[in-house]
Amino acid sequence: MTSHHEKLDDMTIAFVGAGSIAEALIKGLTETGIGHATRLLVVNRHNPARLAYLEAQYDVIAGKDIRQAVVDADIILLCMKPKDIHEALPVIAAHARVDALYISVVAGYTIRSIQEMIACGNPLASTPRIVRTMPNTSCAVGKSATAYAMSDSCTARDRVYVEAILCSVGTSCTVDEHLLNAVTGLSGSGPAYVYYLVEALTLAGMDVGLDEQTSYSLVIQTLYGAAHMLTHTGESPAILRDRVTSPGGTTFAGISTLQQFGFEHAIRQAVVNATKRATELGDHSYPPTPSSK
Ligand SMILES: NC(=O)c1ccc[n+]([C@@H]2O[C@H](COP(=O)([O-])OP(=O)(O)OC[C@H]3O[C@@H](n4cnc5c(N)ncnc54)[C@H](OP(=O)(O)O)[C@@H]3O)[C@@H](O)[C@H]2O)c1
Numbered sequence: 001m002t003s004h005h006e007k008l009d010d011m012t013i014a015f016v017g018a019g020s021i022a023e024a025l026i027k028g029l030t031e032t033g034i035g036h037a038t039r040l041l042v043v044n045r046h047n048p049a050r051l052a053y054l055e056a057q058y059d060v061i062a063g064k065d066i067r068q069a070v071v072d073a074d075i076i077l078l079c080m081k082p083k084d085i086h087e088a089l090p091v092i093a094a095h096a097r098v099d100a101l102y103i104s105v106v107a108g109y110t111i112r113s114i115q116e117m118i119a120c121g122n123p124l125a126s127t128p129r130i131v132r133t134m135p136n137t138s139c140a141v142g143k144s145a146t147a148y149a150m151s152d153s154c155t156a157r158d159r160v161y162v163e164a165i166l167c168s169v170g171t172s173c174t175v176d177e178h179l180l181n182a183v184t185g186l187s188g189s190g191p192a193y194v195y196y197l198v199e200a201l202t203l204a205g206m207d208v209g210l211d212e213q214t215s216y217s218l219v220i221q222t223l224y225g226a227a228h229m230l231t232h233t234g235e236s237p238a239i240l241r242d243r244v245t246s247p248g249g250t251t252f253a254g255i256s257t258l259q260q261f262g263f264e265h266a267i268r269q270a271v272v273n274a275t276k277r278a279t280e281l282g283d284h285s286y287p288p289t290p291s292s293k
Helices: 020-032 048-058 066-070 082-095 111-121 137-141 156-167 177-188 190-207 212-233 237-243 250-260 263-281
Strands: 013-016 040-043 075-078 101-104 129-134 144-150 170-174
Touching: 013 020, 013 066, 020 040, 020 048, 020 137, 040 048, 040 066, 066 082, 075 082, 075 156, 082 111, 101 111, 101 156, 111 129, 129 156, 129 177, 137 144, 144 156, 144 177, 156 170, 177 190, 177 263, 190 212, 212 237, 250 263
Parallel strands: 013 040, 013 075, 075 101, 101 129, 144 170
Antiparallel strands: 129 144
8 A cells, every 4th residue: 555745746637527536636636746736637528617616726727628638648537437438538549649648537447448449549559558546435535545457558657656646635556457346345335334334333322322413423533543543553453353352341242242243244245245246337348338338
């Protein structure tokens, strides 16, 4: 897991797509100083108000159209919804430099399908450098757990750039591409599992007599404190749990109940099923078939 900072001052980065993930990355790059606002271009399809907001908020440059945004870009960040990539990518590739580095956050599209869409837009870009990433929703607050996979054509320098960009919104690690579905099932969907746990614990606090607000704030701080213990003590979760679970004590009673109700099994099965679903949804090809649209 990496979280170091490399400056990208002399790189021009074009964001195609100006939604929530693009904003999170722009915010991360500008706030950390890893990217330079005057070298960040952003473009969308038909929402000038959104571009005006991003320009005003982060000082980035709103592109007039896709062509103008990508033409000089060293790095092109694909930040559109999966349904829009077929239309956007061949146009991007037709106007981008052949040596541009493509970084995709688009769920479900393989390096190979991205490569095919690029080649369709520009047959000269026969071995484009492509990075496929899977961030999670916590990138909005700079705390994403992101995994990425790179095409064989990528260089060691590309890795440095990619990690700098991803580390501006959290941590990053590299995996083999086939494992990105597992990442989707684990850390991609992970925030929702944790929110669900918080909901359940808050209700549990109310079951034993606390008011909702008190219960909720105790749960949030418990979660935050436990995460902090894990990252700052260097101890494993099993050791930390063991330390607070004396036989016959209160935590023991609670943990035994979780075990009795199959807590571990439920969590593991949740990740298995989310991974299976990511595999089913991610089976895209290019040109698109009606079912992959
Ligand atoms: N949000 C997350 O936490 C998260 C986490 C992991 C992965 N992702 C992935 O990130 C991608 C974007 O998600 P999002 O939540 O940021 O989506 P979003 O808010 O809906 O934004 C999508 C953006 O793409 C633009 N766009 C679509 N087609 C375009 C085209 N042909 N040319 C230029 N711009 C185009 C849209 O422009 P208009 O508004 O003008 O149509 C919009 O600005 C998705 O593929 C998703 O799988 C998101």
